Amino acid sequence: MDFKLNKTHLLQQEMFRRFAENEVKPLAEEMDETEIYNRELLAKMHKVGLMGIPYSKEYGGVGGDYLGYALAMEEISKHDGSSGITISVHTSLACSCVDGFGTEEQKQMWLRPMVDGSKTGCFGLTEPNAGTDAAGQQTKALLDGDHYIINGTKIFTTNSGFADTFVMFAMTDKSVGTKGISCFVMDRNTPGLVVGPNIKRMGIRAASNCEVSYQNVRIPVTQRIGKEGEGFKIAMKALDGGRIGIAAQSVGIAQGALNEAIKYVKERKQFGKRISSFQNTQFKIAELQTHIDAARLMTWRAAVSKDNHENFGQNAAMAKLFASVMVNDVCRDAVQLMGGYGYCREYPVERALRDAKITEIYEGTSEAMKMVIAGSMKIF
Amino acid sequence: MKIVVCIKQVPDTNEVKLDPVTNTLIREGVPSIINHDDKSGIEAALILKEKFGGTVTVVCMGPPQADLALREALAMGCDEAYLVSAREFGGSDTWATASIISAALKKIGYDLIITGRQAIDGDTAQVGPQIAETLGIPQVSYAEEIYDIEDGNKVIVKRQFEDRYHIIEVKMPCLLTALAELATPRYMHAGGIIDAYQMEVKALGYEDLKDLLVLEHIGLKGSPTNVFKSFTKQAKGKGTLHKELSPDEAVEIIMAKLEERHII
């Protein structure tokens, strides 16, 4: 078992690193302050292949794998958590539904533009009354001849402020519970699809995240992904992969914050010495790096098991659970290491701390992760 | 149109630090990169190919690890790559290096050759012009912008000087040395990287080139210049502080320092 990356992954990682430092880092602070995601940056990310890594060249994707995608997520998130989630929701959630369950026509029509650099996708599952209890969907899709009419509201749909392609979920048969949910795909300009303003949040402020309402949205049955009733399964499968992305995002945010703190302690002098020379500082940094490395390896394991077509759900949930708790601890300590300056918005660690919190909540709360893990361990 | 770009893999000398104890350079852990000017050359070539058609071949003379630089060039979009490497080539100065690369270029064939102006480790800016002389083709160095290619073989290029520029028309086959300003290099594509490692980097060693080379013109023995010694500049000591000067005295001391450091 080789824990080292192969040459292809190493060179991809190098490209991701350079892109993140040169393109993402200079914009991160401003995007966070203005709460507006830079559309030129989004276009650049599409252009270098950041938005379609684990998808086949057959559909215009990069032809890479989940490990490569995890590397991208980490490098980008080191400098900006908002950019990380933008890539992740698009790649792991929106694209995977079409890729995993779409017909050939649907893949050409809806997947191709999302992975070849043309369009951005989003994923509408969560509702005001359906979070962890995703089965409690109230959005309805009524069959009318060869069309569906969709009514309902989704909340916290990341990327929806500018996404071109909307993958979403609605009840086609309320009487059978989770087996009555179906998956649909549509274009932003479909009449009746209304995107609300950006929701003001504690962190990942630059990421677009809005309420989306579907008011008598009429779409042909050819825009249903998978069979009627398969929606819940499709959503859960997507989220399994998404967790690897969030784990990688957490590792990135944490490593970025620690790197800044390390830079700072090597320069900051108090009591006539660099504070990096104090054993307390050294011990703290050693601990933090150890935890980040542990999370990284769990993330890589989850990614590789997915790439090897193994049952990876438990691995992904464990990686996400561990990494999201870790990143909150690491960022808190990174701010502490930098003292008063760490609390200032001029330095990026306070943003890392604000960004970190959401990783324990979205794409399955930590509590939900424990449900998944215990279920997988068959603890009833 | 066959465009051949000559590149060099160099240590990122902006990241090199001085060990304050031993006063020597810390070379470990310094990343290797494609020299900046050369990378702009690759980009310029790719733009010309997109506009006018043809192929872009990238050539690198270096040790085996220079393979990484060639993969990067392929991942940017180059069509083929050659690594020119052999024990016999080691220790070459710019004359010998130009002899070797010229032999490789003769074997590969070319219409337009683009090299970087200057590498950030050797800092000589000599190899490009010396290749052009060895091949007997015109050179335009300090190329800041390529305006056009007319009639399929005339390159119209902006040649920079300190106080002016020339707009030059030069017929292929010819050689340009690229300034970093010539083009802003694109990133490698994530999928291009996968492709790059599935392509072959062709090797050109001594056996492949010896018929085009003069043995006396290569390697350490074939180099007209050699390094007598190298040393690091003096580490910065603590300077002098003047507390009680009048403004005029202060200005005198500043002027003396400026003169001493050849600022004026």
Next chain:
Amino acid sequence: MSKDIYVLAEQRDGEIAKVAFELVGEATKLAADLEQKVVGILIGDQIKDKAQSLIEAGADSVIVIEDKMLAEYVTEPYTKAITAVIKECDPEIILFGATSIGRDLAPRVASRVHTGLTADCTKLDIDVWKATPEDAGQKLLFMTRPAFGGNIMATILCKHYRPQMATVRPGVMRKLAADHSRTGEIKELKVKFVPADMNVVIREVVKEKHKKVDITEAKRLVSGGRGIGSPEFYTTLQEVADMIGGEISSSRANVDAGWIDRERQVGQTGKTVRPELYMACGISGAIQHVAGMEGSDCVIAINKNDTAAIFDVSDLGIVGDVKVIIPKLIEALKKYKTSPI
């Protein structure tokens, strides 16, 4: 036997470049060590009357090559001209300015005549090199120049090929005071140029100064901090910068106050710079700033406070008021520029 030190007197529009006079000045020292002569090479169109200025700067003689084709610099005709001088005169050493002309021309010439060339030298010495300790040794030109991005210095030798060639960094060597009483031989060398020598077409010549506003590229920086008192003082600092061929920069506080562009900010959250000269004017030297400039070759700091941290990283520290000292410095610089040298 090769002999004498030749200097290419680079010219544009008939004006000989300052670097040529610097090299002639340096060549006189080297020639004295070798007990040989200094010869200027003047190439251009209708340029002969400028040759005397080279004699007055220290050359013992000047070779002039004139042709219409040499009016504006193009590689091949100039290469042909220098090659002709080498074939005719067998120089021991030829020096070129490390300019956009010299660094295009010298390598082509060196390749054509198969000799060694060392680039961008900052120090030249004549010394004895011995192959073995018992060897009698030969006097060679020891050429020292920066490498590895300026992180190390290397001394290069060209032992067995002639001429020993070097391009020399402008602004480093000293030109001598012009001696109007000096005389020397000014000789024309006839070189036959054919149309094929003009192997490129100059479609247009556009004269303009090359402007760079990237402070990380500037070789000299005049930087202002809180102590400059007002945004208008940057204009004063710009005057100093213009006179020493540099740019202005700033610490963070003034950038935040809107006194100057963020592009000019030096420091942890700004840019890292390593110029030859960093003048810190009214800058306290907090670590956030120093981290961005402590790699500068030479730091001159002026600050009212004698305990300012900037003095810990300065080569020359002056306790004083920048608002008084800088205007006086400008006067002194103006006087220096106009005094005859």
